[in-house]
Amino acid sequence: MRAFVKMAFVACALFLFMAAHLHASVKLPSGKGFLETREHKGQEVFSLADLVRAMGGSAGKDPVSQYPVWETNGHRVVLSTNTPMASVDGKIISLKSTPVEIGGDILLGTDFIGAVLPKIGFRLDEEISPGNGDHKNAQTRQPAPDGKVTVEKTVAYDLIRITFNGSMASLAEAKKEEGKIRVRLPRGKAEMSAENLGEGIATSISVQDGGREVVISLDKGFRSFETVSLKNPERLVLMIKGEGQKPPKEGAAPPSADRELPPIRQAYPAKKPGKTLIVLDPGHGAQDTGALGKEGTVEKELVLDLCLRIKESLEKENIDVLLTRNSDVLVPLRERAAFANFNKADLFISVHFNSSPLKSVRGSESYIMSREATDIWSKELAEKENLSPGSEESGDGLSLILWNLAQNQYIVESTSIAGELQQSLNELFGTKDRGVRQAPFAVLEGARMPAVLLEVAYISNQQEAKDIQNREFSDKVINAIVAPLARFRDRNAPPPAP
Amino acid sequence: MHRLPLLSFFALLALLAGCGGGDGTAPAAPAPSLADNSANRKQVVLLYPSEKDGILAPFASAVEISETPQQEMTGLLRAYLSTVPGGNLVNPFPERTALRAFYLEENGRAVVDLDQWAFEGGGTDTETYRIYGMINTICYNYPEIRSVKVLVDGQERETLLGHIDLLNYIPPEPSLNGKLP
Numbered sequence: 246m247r248a249f250v251k252m253a254f255v256a257c258a259l260f261l262f263m264a265a266h267l268h269a270s271v272k273l274p275s276g277k278g279f280l281e282t283r284e285h286k287g288q289e290v291f292s293l294a295d296l297v298r299a300m301g302g303s304a305g306k307d308p309v310s311q312y313p314v315w316e317t318n319g320h321r322v323v324l325s326t327n328t329p330m331a332s333v334d335g336k337i338i339s340l341k342s343t344p345v346e347i348g349g350d351i352l353l354g355t356d357f358i359g360a361v362l363p364k365i366g367f368r369l370d371e372e373i374s375p376g377n378g379d380h381k382n383a384q385t386r387q388p389a390p391d392g393k394v395t396v397e398k399t400v401a402y403d404l405i406r407i408t409f410n411g412s413m414a415s416l417a418e419a420k421k422e423e424g425k426i427r428v429r430l431p432r433g434k435a436e437m438s439a440e441n442l443g444e445g446i447a448t449s450i451s452v453q454d455g456g457r458e459v460v461i462s463l464d465k466g467f468r469s470f471e472t473v474s475l476k477n478p479e480r481l482v483l484m485i486k487g488e489g490q491k492p493p494k495e496g497a498a499p500p501s502a503d504r505e506l507p508p509i510r511q512a513y514p515a516k517k518p519g520k521t522l523i524v525l526d527p528g529h530g531a532q533d534t535g536a537l538g539k540e541g542t543v544e545k546e547l548v549l550d551l552c553l554r555i556k557e558s559l560e561k562e563n564i565d566v567l568l569t570r571n572s573d574v575l576v577p578l579r580e581r582a583a584f585a586n587f588n589k590a591d592l593f594i595s596v597h598f599n600s601s602p603l604k605s606v607r608g609s610e611s612y613i614m615s616r617e618a619t620d621i622w623s624k625e626l627a628e629k630e631n632l633s634p635g636s637e638e639s640g641d642g643l644s645l646i647l648w649n650l651a652q653n654q655y656i657v658e659s660t661s662i663a664g665e666l667q668q669s670l671n672e673l674f675g676t677k678d679r680g681v682r683q684a685p686f687a688v689l690e691g692a693r694m695p696a697v698l699l700e701v702a703y704i705s706n707q708q709e710a711k712d713i714q715n716r717e718f719s720d721k722v723i724n725a726i727v728a729p730l731a732r733f734r735d736r737n738a739p740p741p742a743p
Numbered sequence: 744m745h746r747l748p749l750l751s752f753f754a755l756l757a758l759l760a761g762c763g764g765g766d767g768t769a770p771a772a773p774a775p776s777l778a779d780n781s782a783n784r785k786q787v788v789l790l791y792p793s794e795k796d797g798i799l800a801p802f803a804s805a806v807e808i809s810e811t812p813q814q815e816m817t818g819l820l821r822a823y824l825s826t827v828p829g830g831n832l833v834n835p836f837p838e839r840t841a842l843r844a845f846y847l848e849e850n851g852r853a854v855v856d857l858d859q860w861a862f863e864g865g866g867t868d869t870e871t872y873r874i875y876g877m878i879n880t881i882c883y884n885y886p887e888i889r890s891v892k893v894l895v896d897g898q899e900r901e902t903l904l905g906h907i908d909l910l911n912y913i914p915p916e917p918s919l920n921g922k923l924p
């Protein structure tokens with residue numbers, strides 16, 4: 246009896262041990278079972294030695310470079326321990342994390358399985374995504390059942406985004422003909438009924454050919470369209486660009502919300518008469534981590550936390566605030582300003598933390614779109630070439646002017662608010678004000694309101710990275726940002742609601 | 744960090760890939776100084792960010808005089824990527840960043856194709872120094888180049904590190920330069 250209890254106890258312990266380890270494991274291809282994983286600095290990793298045991302081949306070091314090498318199936322995998330990359334037979338492959346050498350073993354992030362093994366002859370099972378597949382993403386986005394393609398729409402003033410989710414949707418083809426865009430699905434049927442989109446860029450969306458084709462009728466505000474094919478899950482994103490899209494009629498129900506891509510949610514502008522509306526854009530998100538700084542700081546996390554707290558403070562100042570992202574998601578750069586445009590915001594601020602290859606640099610910086618630089622450039626170019634503005638030959642200069650046109654009329658206010666934000670933060674940090682800078686920032690392009698990219702501090706600087714993680718200090722940072730924004734509200738006080 | 748092993752790593756990759764077209768052939772030693780007056784070399788200025796004041800400061804170097812401007816500019820870019828300027832100057836690119844290709848187009852336009860190492864992390868400053876350090880260097884030494892398009896791994900990219908627009912041709916930004924010779 247005692248022996249039985251002992252055995253049962255051992256079995257239970259073994260079961261619990263295995264259960265615990267089943268959670269922390271990664272599936273190997275070609276029926277090789279699971280590989281035990283552990284956590285290292287917030288990353289799920291596994292050992293190269295374990296991988297070699299499971300998959301075969303031999304591990305060693307390159308005699309010249311001393312980088313770890315795994316040779317298997319006639320392939321040679323070289324791992325860099327300085328940067329998140331590996332090479333397979335001389336071809337470079339990006340990894341999500343840098344391989345780490347600890348106690349003679351090499352720790353690899355779990356994405357290594359999907360990124361490298363298919364390149365050395367192992368066939369992946371369905372659920373393991375090849376390349377740089379984002380596992381988290383794959384779990385949260387559920388593909389539509391086989392044969393069904395779900396259609397999601399977001400409608401904004403200058404952009405209509407339609408996402409086709411479902412098996413093989415990424416292979417769908419979009420063609421423009423006679424005032425329509427036709428999206429032909431390679432397999433399955435679109436799960437939707439005809440819908441009125443309003444007017445401006447497009448007027449309606451409907452299905453034809455028993456659901457095999459989705460047709461979007463275009464309007465006079467239509468300018469261009471593009472498609473992006475995405476995996477994990479399979480989807481095709483159709484972006485229809487233009488100007489002046491209006492919802493079907495006042496009070497109509499908003500179009501279905503886009504669950505995964507949050508920014509363009511509202512059917513109607515959020516701007517309320519008599520109130521200042523600021524759109525805060527926490528930079529980066531999801532696989533775009535932004536800068537990785539000292540003290541374990543990650544730019545995308547710091548900016549999100551800061552923006553959420555700035556929002557709270559601004560709302561106490563009677564300023565309305567919208568965020569381009571409320572969580573760790575990737576929002577395309579050009580959709581961020583489009584979101585502010587659609588909501589008729591009074592000010593757009595893209596918030597970042599800086600990192601520099603220079604060790605000495607610290608403090609706050611702000612940027613606006615590079616109108617001056619490009620104007621000087623185009624003027625010089627015109628002078629050199631003796632070209633009149635508007636001449637077809639003026640090439641870059643002209644296109645650059647057009648490119649910046651949207652921001653030009655707000656340049657004075659953009660410079661002013663950028664300067665005030667930067668000065669306020671530099672006073673707090675006790676750092677030198679280096680003046681407002683200009684550069685062609687993708688996120689500011691097309692903003693139809695004063696727009697600033699604010700670099701709060703340098704996380705490549707040990708002290709600033711430490712300070713910003715201190716709650717008391719970051720409260721002061723928030724106050725330093727809110728004060729100039731309150732002054733902006735006073736300066737631009739919109740007329741009160743009738 | 745360890746420049747030699749890293750270069751070896753890259754040289755090894757190029758060797759394994761069986762292509763000499765990558766930048767595995769970039770010189771391991773810093774580019775020669777102005778003192779190098781050999782007849783077949785042209786003196787050039789490489790612009791790197793300075794710890795002193797954050798501006799792009801000149802570093803004297805030399806490139807081989809080639810039969811075509813395209814070849815010469817390729818030499819300039821290879822020198823730019825591989826040089827360790829030392830002193831207060833810092834090369835903003837990861838040590839192993841290689842030039843995949845360089846093309847000259849009409850109307851003073853050029854296209855630079857870098858390899859994936861150019862994506863290695865950093866912030867707005869890192870990105871600004873990489874893009875304008877390189878573009879200002881090309882345009883300063885070859886004023887006939889007026890704008891440059893940057894590709895990575897042969898493909899058009901929206902940005903390098905999430906900030907500066909790479910979809911357009913970028914003119915130089917002289918305001919980032921310090922006093923130049």
Ligand SMILES: [Zn+2]
Nearest residue numbers: 528535597598
């Ligand atoms: Zn950033």
